[in-house]
Amino acid sequence: MKIPTLLLLLPALTLLGGCASLLVTPGHERVYVLTPASLKPSSASPPVAVPATLAVEVPESFGLTDSTSLLISPVADQLQVYADARWAERPAQLVQQRLLAALITHGVTRAIPAGSSVLSTVRLESNLDDFRVIARGSSDQVRIVLRVRLVDSNSRRLLGQRRFAVEQAAAGPQAGNAVRAFSQATQNLVNKVAAWATALLRHTAPPTTD
Numbered sequence: 001m002k003i004p005t006l007l008l009l010l011p012a013l014t015l016l017g018g019c020a021s022l023l024v025t026p027g028h029e030r031v032y033v034l035t036p037a038s039l040k041p042s043s044a045s046p047p048v049a050v051p052a053t054l055a056v057e058v059p060e061s062f063g064l065t066d067s068t069s070l071l072i073s074p075v076a077d078q079l080q081v082y083a084d085a086r087w088a089e090r091p092a093q094l095v096q097q098r099l100l101a102a103l104i105t106h107g108v109t110r111a112i113p114a115g116s117s118v119l120s121t122v123r124l125e126s127n128l129d130d131f132r133v134i135a136r137g138s139s140d141q142v143r144i145v146l147r148v149r150l151v152d153s154n155s156r157r158l159l160g161q162r163r164f165a166v167e168q169a170a171a172g173p174q175a176g177n178a179v180r181a182f183s184q185a186t187q188n189l190v191n192k193v194a195a196w197a198t199a200l201l202r203h204t205a206p207p208t209t210d
Contacts, residue, residue, distance in 0.1 A: 030085045030175060032070070034094050035183040047107030050201045054111045055120035055153065056099050059092040059128040059146060066090060070175055071132035079132070085175035091131040095146065098186050099124070102194035108201065122159065124197060125149045133170060133178045140170040142181040144189050150200055160200045164192055 064071055068090055069081040087094065096113065103111035103124075112118050130145035144166050150159040168185035171177040 028084065029082075031088050032085060032175065032179045033088045034098065034186055035180065047105075047198070048202075050108045050110075050198055052108065052110065052122050052201050053118060053120045054103060054108050054197070054201070055114040055116070055118075055123045056096055056103065056111055057114040057123060057125045058096045059126040061090070061092045061128040061131075065128060065131050066092065070178060072135060072173060072178070073132055074135045082175050082178075092128045095126075095128060095131075095144075095186060095190070098190040099193060102190035103197065106191075106194040106198045108194070108198055120153045122201065123151045123153050125151055130165075131182075133173060133181075134167075135173055140173050140177075140181075142168045142170055142178060142185045144182075144185050146189060146193065148193055148197070150197060159204050160196075162196055164189055164196075166192070 064079060064081065068087040070085045070087060072080050072082065074080060100111050100113060110118075112120065114120075114123065126149065127147045128145070129147060130143050132143060134141045134143050145163070146165075147161070147163045149161040151157070152159060166185050166189045168181045168188065170181035
């Protein structure tokens with residue numbers, strides 16, 4: 001399989017920023033965002049509003065996942081970055097934006113980004129563990145892994161937690177194909193998270209901030 005122009009991941013991740021700036025000519029890479037997606041809930045009937053104010057944190061991420069690099073694994077134990085393409089924002093920020101939209105669509109009408117001036121009753125915290133293309137011969141796959149926790153804002157009591165992993169076939173390893181697959185995979189992921197969180201919030205029925 002032909003792999004697009006890539007930068008090989010150096011053993012020391014702490015050196016990535018400096019090395020990448022030397023090997024990639026600034027301003028020459030293509031900048032990508034997730035394409036618009038329809039975030040319709042699975043139910044055909046309009047969702048019942050959830051009586052909670054939910055603050056959605058930006059997912060925590062580490063290493064190359066915590067950068068704007070577009071990642072690909074040509075083999076299982078190797079990670080590379082596209083030299084001519086990057087995300088407009090860190091994947092964790094892109095996921096947070098999609099999560100907010102999905103939660104509102106599913107009935108959490110008072111889903112807000114964490115850090116806003118509005119008081120919340122519940123917080124959605126998460127870790128973005130994987131956000132990359134996995135090259136599998138003639139079948140390239142986008143993989144996203146997100147670990148999610150719902151936490152009571154006042155008592156810090158854990159209301160629930162779950163790990164979500166989704167994969168989406170990509171038409172090829174080229175950056176444009178990867179971004180389209182990432183968009184579909186992210187939509188699938190946030191819909192699953194929103195459905196889970198909404199059901200849990202309805203069951204626990206935390207108090208409102210009113």
